Amino acid sequence: MFSKAVISLALAASAFANVFITSPVASTTWTAGQQATVTWQDDGMTPNLSSFGTALVGIYTGNANQQTLLQIISSSVDVSTTSSVAFTPDGTIGPDSNEYFVRFTSINLKDATNSQFPAEAFSAKFSMTGMTGTFNSTVQAEINGQSTAPIGATSTSSASGTMKTVSTTSPATVSASGSKTSTSTSATATKTGAAGKVGVTGLTCLIGAAASLLGAMLL
Numbered sequence: 640m641f642s643k644a645v646i647s648l649a650l651a652a653s654a655f656a657n658v659f660i661t662s663p664v665a666s667t668t669w670t671a672g673q674q675a676t677v678t679w680q681d682d683g684m685t686p687n688l689s690s691f692g693t694a695l696v697g698i699y700t701g702n703a704n705q706q707t708l709l710q711i712i713s714s715s716v717d718v719s720t721t722s723s724v725a726f727t728p729d730g731t732i733g734p735d736s737n738e739y740f741v742r743f744t745s746i747n748l749k750d751a752t753n754s755q756f757p758a759e760a761f762s763a764k765f766s767m768t769g770m771t772g773t774f775n776s777t778v779q780a781e782i783n784g785q786s787t788a789p790i791g792a793t794s795t796s797s798a799s800g801t802m803k804t805v806s807t808t809s810p811a812t813v814s815a816s817g818s819k820t821s822t823s824t825s826a827t828a829t830k831t832g833a834a835g836k837v838g839v840t841g842l843t844c845l846i847g848a849a850a851s852l853l854g855a856m857l858l
Contacts, residue, residue, distance in 0.1 A: 657682065657686070657758065657759075657760040658679050658680075658681075658682070658691055658694075658760035659679060659681070659682040659760075660677070660678070660679045660741060660743070660760060660761070660762040661678045662676060662677060662762075663675075663740075663741060663762050663763070664765065665763040666765075667765040667766065668765065668766040668767070668768055669728050669765070669767045670767070670769045671729065671730030671767065671768070671769035671771070672727060672730055672769065673728070673769075674725055675725070675726060675728055676723050676725045677723065677724050677726075677762075678723040679718060679722055679723075679743070679760075680722060686751075687719070688718045689719040690748055691719070691743075691745050691760075692718070692719065692745060692746065692748060693716065693717050693718075693745070693746045693747065694713075694715075694717075694718050694743045694745050694746060695711070695714055695715065695744045695746065696711075696713045696716060696724060696742070696743050696744075697709070697710060697711045697712055697741070697744075698710040698712065698728070698739055699739070699740055699741070699742045700736075700738045700740070700774065700778060701781040701782065702781055702784055705784070706740075706742060706781070707777075708742075709732040709733060709739070710728070710729050710732050712724060718743065728767060730770045730771045731770075731771055732770070732772050733767070733773065733774050733778075734770050734771075734772060734773055734774065735766075735768050735770045736766065736770070736774075737764060737765065737766040738764060738774075738782050739764065739765055739766070739767050740762050740765065741761070742759060742760070742761050742762075743761075744757050745757045745758040745759070
């Protein structure tokens with residue numbers, strides 16, 4: 640019985656596999672106006688980077704259920720043909736804070752558990768310094784309403800593998816799929832993201848932990 644449960648959890652974790660973001664991580668600090676680089680790798684599970692395909696990459700804040708796009712890093716990058724993108728962080732998107740994270744949103748691949756939303760991948764939350772902006776009340780409410788689910792990865796990927804850059808500092812509307820639209824400005828960002836939807840990488844970590852616990856019960 641327990642063996643079947645462990646196998647089922649392992650398969651579920653595989654279904655939630657995603658782009659593994661290797662930078663930024665929790666210890667990362669980016670400085671406004673200075674070049675920064677986002678890097679990622681294939682985590683060795685399904686779907687692979689080819690399936691994830693072209694993605695929108697941006698800096699966000701919020702929680703696991705609601706996120707606000709603050710700056711577009713790349714509006715269209717094929718994650719299977721390159722593994723990094725360099726850009727310049729815009730200091731006006733918010734204050735000095737450790738509430739920032741990077742989100743990848745696939746243009747074509749749908750979420751494995753809810754096909755009305757695109758597949759997504761999240762970095763860990765990291766810090767930005769030298770900032771001159773503020774979070775408006777809507778954004779701050781998202782941050783204050785932290786979900787118990789993690790935004791991004793909390794452990795090192797086991798993958799054997801270790802985004803062209805488009806940067807904007809002006810208000811922009813970006814559609815990652817037909818069903819989800821993100822609107823951002825540096826001072827009046829509006830709420831976006833899939834309400835009630837947990838970060839894909841976070842689910843992978845959660846399911847992996849549950850599988851490890853059940854495995855230990857078999858010993």
